[in-house]
Amino acid sequence: MAAVRHLVLVLGDQLDLQAAAFDGFDNTQDAVWMAEVAEESTHVWSAQQRIALFLAAMRHFAQALREAGRPLHYRRLDDADNRGSLADELQATLAALKPQRVVMTAPGDWRVWQSLKAVVEAAGLALEVCEDRHFFNTVREFAAYAKGRKSLRMEFFYREMRQRHGILMQHGKPVGGQWNFDVDNRESFGAKGPGLLPQRALFEPDAITREVLDLVRTRFAEHPGSLDSFAWPVTREQALQALQTFVAERLPLFGRYEDAMWPGEPWLYHSQLSAALNLKLLNPFEVVHAAEAAYHAGHAPLASVEGFIRQILGWREYVRGIYWTQMPGYLERNALYAQQPLPGWYWTGDTDMACLRDAITQTLAHGYAHHIQRLMVTGLYALLLGVQPQQVHAWYLAVYVDAVEWVELPNTLGMSQYGDGGLLGSKPYVASGRYIQRMGGPCSQCRYKPAEREGDDACPFTTLYWDFLMRHEPMLAGNQRMVMQLKNLSRLTEAERQAVSQRAEAIRQGRVGGSQGQPA
Structure with a gap:
């Protein structure tokens, strides 16, 4: 040799x-x-x-x-x-x-x-x-950026990245006169739903992939999920085709509906490129430049393009910097001292809460859910329930095809579960069932009522939302972004607080919504 x-x-x-x-x-x-x-x-x-x-x-x-x-x-x-x-x-x-x-x-x-x-x-x-050249920023550059700052916020980091790399900039100022078009990107589909949607980019498994599918079905038969819908890009050429399809067919409406949900519709206008990016089949430079070129060509509006670019140039870079500057201790953080076990039905979707059933069964079928389903359905419920963040992290790392720990851990433990106490996000992202209903969740198909917080028909999200505010009120009182929510909490009578606490305890014990426990 x-x-x-x-x-x-x-x-x-x-x-x-x-x-x-x-x-x-x-x-x-x-x-x-x-x-x-x-x-x-x-x-x-x-x-x-x-x-x-x-x-x-x-x-x-x-x-x-x-x-x-x-x-x-x-x-x-x-x-x-x-x-x-x-x-x-x-x-x-x-x-x-x-x-x-x-x-x-x-x-x-x-x-x-x-x-x-x-x-x-x-x-x-x-x-x-x-160095991994699939990032705009090195870990050393992020560490230098973070050093000495009293607080880190992605929005300001993102602005610096835009300036440094000249993305959506004109004469030193952001194109369109503002950095962030979130206010234009929060529409729901309304009562009639999304209508005709562009088809998912599908890639028929070839002989190599079919051999892998057979191996996984045999070797990992007891693992969660299904392979029936497997059609992900697995080569550089397929990933480039997926990028082209997204820019041509879904980017124009991506921004407007990026926070919207609709039951039974996994893909909507989302890019579905994160797996190819994280496997390094795609380079973020070419993805960002393709989106920017679509704006300059008049193919996609600025709000959509800016919102998409922010996910890659801003958020993706930011969470990587957090991960590598905070590990290994970051993995053990639990700022809210949450200790509840992850419900066993997270591995099966066997729950009578329609939004969670929809998001989880979709996840198990496709290895995919878009960011609102992750943050404001599966993640929100775990946060409100008080699940130990390390268990939530293990679930997200296990079930999503785009999950690599550098991106998944900060998004889950930090952004979703507030386990780092605000290092990644400026507040806990908590909401009642009304938010899910407003953004197009399947609430009309659910036995629970989003507007109710007490009683047998009360939405568990809504009950647990008020219970969360009550349990963490002293800590939240110092957060300026929680002022309005705590003001609403102050209007509850003692009897209403007790009723919420009692139902929340029933939910935590598994008497409402589905069984508790871990998979076998």
Whole structure:
């Protein structure tokens, strides 16, 4: 076996032939290492769509590497001697190949990074970690931005990013005269619903993907979800086609309806590009520039384009900075001291609350839900119920195809559950069932009434909303953004407070809405 100069490690979310780890790659001296292992699907109870997407994309990328002539050491999950973990597979490969150096692009998961780093160092080698060029901002740049600030707010970070990169800027000022068009982007579909919607970008599974689907159905048969609708982009070419389809068909109305919901309609006008972005099949630079070009061409209105770009240039960059500057301690934060178990029906959708049933069954069917369903349905309920944020984090990491920990953890523990006490978001995002009803939730199909907080017909969201304000009133009193909600709370009589508390306790005990507990 020829001596290996550089062994380049490629993880399942690093599928880019132009990644920094390949800089200077020599096909005659260097080699690539990739491994499919059970641990990455079982350290959280990963859903079948998520497992299948990662494996299918990895195998297609392996094919692209071979076509590029890059020597590849690839371990398949179904290999008889698969060792089951990235650490064990890498240890065996280092012992066999004895490379002079190990190189990788910065990973997206602290746990994985620490594990691989330990293996490389135990072999007497140094792990060279290269910058991930799939971001506008480096972690060091974010750390420098955050240093010395009394508080961090995404909006101000986003404005600096717009200025630095010249995105939607004109003569040093934001195009349209303002930075943020949120006020134009909060419409619901109204009583008649969304009408005719553009079709989801579908990609028929090829032979490689069909082989993966069969493997997942067999190997992970007890894992949640279904593979019947699997049609995600798994190659660079498919991801580019998905981007083109979004810009052409859904971007013009994305902004207007980005916060809207409608029962039985998973896709609406959302991009569905986050999985391809997080696997690195798409580069955020090309996504942002495609959206900006659509505005300048008169194809999409500024409010839609700005709202979409803010998700990538602002929020995506911001949460990555939070993750890597706050780990590993960030994972353990629980500012509200929440300890309730995650309801078992989060893994099945077996609840009589229509909005949660709709969002969860959709999630299990497709590995997908849009951001309002995540923040203001599944996330909101867990927050109001008082679920331990680490359990909520594990569920989100398990069930969504776009979930990589650097983006999922801050969004879940910080934004959704307020577990970091306001580092990521300036207030807890709490609302009653009326918000869900207003944004097009399936409340007309539900046995509960969003306007009621007490009694057998009261919406659990509404009961728990008032209970949440009561339980956390001293902490919330110091938050200027909660003044109006606490003023409304002050109008409740003592008898009304007691009635809310009693029903909230019944909900927490599983006597309302569905059973409690963890999956088997």
